[in-house]
Amino acid sequence: MMPLCHDAINITCMNSSWSSDIRASLYSLMVLIILTTLVGNLLVIISISHFKQLHTPTNWLLHSMATVDFLLGCLVMPYSMVRTVEHCWYFGEIFCKVHSSTDIMLSSASIFHLSFISIDRYYAVCDPLRYKAKINILTIFVMIFVSWSVPAVFAFGMIFLGLNFKGAEEIYHKHVNCFGGCYTFFSKVPGVLSFMTSFYVPGSVMLFVYYRIYFIAKGQAKSINAINLQIGLEEKNGMSRNKERKAERTLGIVMGVFVICWCPFFFCIVLDPFLGYTIPLTLNDALSWFGYLNSAFNPLVYAFFYPWFRRALKIILFGQIFQKDSSRCELFLE
Template sequence: MMSFCHNIVNISCVRSSWSNDVRASLYSLMVLIILTTLTGNLIVIISISHFKQLQTPTNWLIHSMATVDFLLGCLVMPYSMVRSVEHCWYFGEVFCKIHTSIDIMLSSASIFHLSFISIDRYYAVCDPLRYKAKISVLVIFVMIFISWSIPALFAFGMIFLELNLKGAEQMYYKHVHCLGGCSVFFSKPSGVLAFMTSFYIPGSIMLCVYYRIYFIAKGQEKSINDAKQKLQIGLEEKNGISRSKERKAAKTLGIVMGVFLICWCPFFVCMVLDPFLNYAIPHTLNDALIWFGYLNSTFNPMVYAFFYPWFRRALKMIVFGKIFQRDSSRYTLFLEPNP
């Protein structure tokens, strides 16, 4: 039997027809995703805020991205969870606009941060001698400001001025809008603009930067192999450690970028195509792809945990409460000049 979100049947959205077992399974899965997102990113935030050794310009960029991902898990995912499982929005029309704006803002801000982190790593790996001169604390804070401000202006402007409906108002109010719903709707022009701003431009920057890093790292590896026949063993080891760290940075960036593309590409491709397909993509599929995109914020801390020993050491100290010990903020987490 068909059930509705509200008593006024003729203008109400249709409630999901899933059984209680299916709903319980979906809620359990989404709660697990939310808790993992919150825990992982909170550990990154605490680690960089607490340990003096981690308070480098690059890590403040990572700290800012972890804050974005934490807020996504805190402010957006719980409400999206109820909407995805119930197919109903119980929190009012005004909060729907606020939630949608924050969702777009934080998702875009996370992607912007990834793009700027790739630029930072490019200079660290490919131009290490001039890295500190080019990527100063001021430059990092400008990156952070851009990563927050542009997505905020774009998201809130788009939703509250209803620019996302521009050119498709009749279609939306006749066939999509219903009482108790809160779907993210884009017309053809706004869908293309959102795709370009939130995904294509920052994603292209990441791809181009990683392409450059990969070939420069390969060239450095070749030069090291050639130099091995000429240099003394001590110098070889010193260069080997330095180049190994650079290759590790390139590999980490590649995996971060790969996770980003796998998580967000399906959603953005469907989002930009949907208006041109006369909104034929099922609502359930769109919801599933949004959650697949959210997973990017869940996986980011896992990448650091897997690749960086300093993260694992900081995690142990936080879990066992050692950060409350005197002078724990000065604890040495790594021996290299940079984590």
């Protein structure tokens, strides 16, 4: 007989049947993901907050995204870890709703930030002369406000009003809902809406924008190569090709990490209602950890790619951040 989450109640959910070794391995892996998320994003937050040279509109957008990912690692992942390994929720029904809402909000907010960062990069690469005029502190503030507010209203409204299982109430209460469980369930319309709002729309913006950046940057590189060839600057021509390859590699990593991390989860969410809810809830729960990985990788992909962040990291790790006037260190040449 399967063990129950709460022995005294007959309608309780079933506890995990995994062995102690498997549980220990899963806990170790998830703790590693949580610590990587917390440490990486905290370093980005400290770097941008401390060093005055990094106080630019673009970097405040990175700072906001790192804050979202840090909060996801701090407020959401530890409780999700217990639920995933134990298959039980021990923290109460109200906190289940708070946790689910916060999970959806912060995960969506992280994706929104990625989308807005792609727009910022588009203007930096494709319209550099008007970049500072268009992407100013007010524009960044609007991007940050939208990235936080829209996911918050959507997530908390969806969960606390019970809109996520609207149209499938009978299935939810008979076959999904049980005492000691806390799984986010979506019926057809809310599932499609969640897919569109949290993944498809911001993801499509990212894909289109990076597609445009790639081809415009490639065209610019060809023009520079042609000019260098005409005046015989072979060295600069080689440098241009290196920069082009670096840009291609960076854009490929950006989109690749995003798609690999979030695609499986969101496609399960949107397809499950149309497949008669045949996808196990534990599988959806496990796939959510692939999405969490995106928050662990964001500092590596979007911050540590830049040489000045590596310089800031070195100063922080060697304790030089506590020296007088360390905030005025030159991390890169203006």
